[in-house]
Amino acid sequence: MKKSWKKSDFVAMEKKKVEKLEEHCEVVEKEGHLKQKMWEDQEVEKLKEHCxxxxxxxxxxxxxxxxxxxRLRENYEKECDLMRRELSSTFLEKMELEQKMKQHCDVSEKRDFEKKMLEDEMKRLRENYEK
Incomplete structure (x- = not known):
């Protein structure tokens, strides 16, 4: 015997198909959402790692x-210290030279003074002798 199909049977069958499609769509939508979320989480992790x-x-x-x-500061300070030492030694050398020159001048002036005194004494003695 052949079953006769009624309109309600077709409607019920179509409703079941629609329900299955809706369930499938919900599953696909959820899977898509989960995939999107996983991708976003991965991107966030990549960004965190990158940061x-x-x-x-x-x-x-x-x-x-x-x-x-x-390093540059230390080099600068070393160079400054070296230059200070050089300037200091140059200054000391200058002071020593000035001291030597002063001593030489003092000795020279003293000699000149003694020479003049001797000359004056000789002149006086000559004058006395000639008299």
Whole structure:
């Protein structure tokens, strides 16, 4: 015997198909949402890792600059100390030379004074002798 199909049978069958499609669509939508969420989470993690790397790189660059600045300061201070010593030794040499010149001039002036005194004494003695 052949079953006769009624309109209500078709409607019921179509309703079941629609329900299955709706369930399938919900599952697909949920899967899509989950995939989107997973992708977003992965992107967030990648960004966090990248930010961490950038932060570490920035910290390392800062430390490298600090080391370089410290090295340059030390070199500058060494050069300044060297120049101070050179200037100081030059100043001391100048002072020594000035002292020697002064002593020489004092000796020379003393000699000149003694020479003049001797000449005056000789002149006086000659005058006395001639008289």
């Amino acid at each position: 961490g790397v950038v932060e570490i790189e920035g910290y390392l660059k800062k430390k490298m600059w600090e080391v370089e600045v410290k």
